[in-house]
Amino acid sequence: MSEQILFKVTIDNITIEVPAGTTILQAARKIGGTVAPPAMCYYSKLQGSGGKCRTCLVEVAKGSEKDPRPMPKLVASCRTTVMDGMEVKNITSDKVIDARAGVVEFLLLNHPLDCPICDQAGECHLQDLSFEHGKSETRYEFQRRTFKKHDLGKNIQLHMTRCILCYRCVFTADQLTNKRVHGILDRGDHAEIATHIEKSLDNEFIGNVIDVCPVGALTDKTFRFKNRVWFLKPMDAHRDCPTCSGRVTLWNRGDEVYRVTARKDEWGEIEDTPDGKPGWICNTCRFDKKETSDWVIEGPRAISRQSVIAQGHYAGNVGMTKPTETFKAVNGGRTPHLLLDIHDESEVNQSQIHLGKIHGPAHGDTFNNKIENA
């Protein structure tokens, strides 16, 4: 491409020039910040995603320079391409704010209120969305959907009640693996993610469905109930992996690796590797490499200060190196007289229990000095 046609588009009174064929959502993300509409189903790294959840609705106040009429209805910004001279209103439009609150209410109709149990809590897009755009109360008074439990194999846990049917995991399986074994079965209210007659998902790249899932419908079984994400230490790390880029985020407690995920950018999508390809990671990296020695640690992951994950963490490299103990040196070799060493007394975070090495969730026996190996 020698000369790209650039379109001028104004979103929330900020003008930007983008190449023809860019969607409104992508243009808004180029501006960044609150101008970018939220997206639950659209995923820029997955072909064909988007257009399902309607959270990215925006108002087009002026269609284009040639045809300045406004669009009659709110449009899904992830699927609408920009025109030259288009004027888009996102958060400056009351209609959009009202419509988005309605969409959130619909998405939450059948969503169970089990955030205290859900492993996605703290990094859940639906939590963020309802916090920012939703109403504080529900008007729904009926029974929420329930489903028969489906087992998706030893690594991936499915909670169908939490699913918002964004189809991201379906696109992931289509585009990253050679044969998709799961999909959406049935229609309407009965639609559910399942495999046809109990199959397990075990393609080498299928673990990425966990990262693309905007809610807690698909979670990591090897991390299930181990800890809350905001108590863990996210660290950038890499390893020389023959199948994938090997660039990951480790979620540690102390020196123990509790969880491995791909690196996510500010939109919650998988970051690109330096060579420009999406940094999908393989199942071996994600589920089987739970030793610090497997990884080369680069440093702490930068987490947005607004995120609960940043709570209680210092920014930058603080805490990366243990401070040297000076007590002995300045006190003639005497060790400090401790009235209580909390590790002797506390039953939490005991050194002989390695939660990172247990495959599934911990059970009552795990903490009663019996180490189980699943």
Next chain:
Amino acid sequence: MQPLTNKAQAVSRKPMTFLERLYLINIIKGMMITFSHMFKKQPTIHYPEQKREFSPVFRGLHVLNRDEEGREKCTACGLCAVACPAEAITMEAAERMEGEENLYKEEKYAAKYEINMLRCIFCGLCEEACPKDAIYLSETFAPANYTRKGFIYGKEDLLIPNPKTEASALAMAKGVEA
């Protein structure tokens, strides 16, 4: 040195009058004040026979709640621990196994739950944060102890008696509190 304020008063060096030298009037004045207290309301409370009523917002020792069927309500969501400004609360979560449904209300539960009472400042933020009504600050003081070890409260110290199996113990605990 110059006076910094004009509050300084010169000491009166006047010789005392006859009445003042008697002291009797001042002694009587003083005794009047002393004896008048015999007829005033006594503010002292004879603890522990008498107990002062707690204010409705009193925040004392924590309890971990159970539901009516005696199942533990806590689901180890970690919101109390993240809300705790003193970082006194720690926990370990575990998955409920089959057959444990009568013990724990939710799929996930706190296998270990600890409050370090040496760190706790009784601010009540854990109670505010709890989405499951599982932790409450009761109207009890934290008792004294001889060792620091005794202030690390585990689940056995915090859980209320099971209303199904230990109904009398629960009634007693409630009665003492009230």
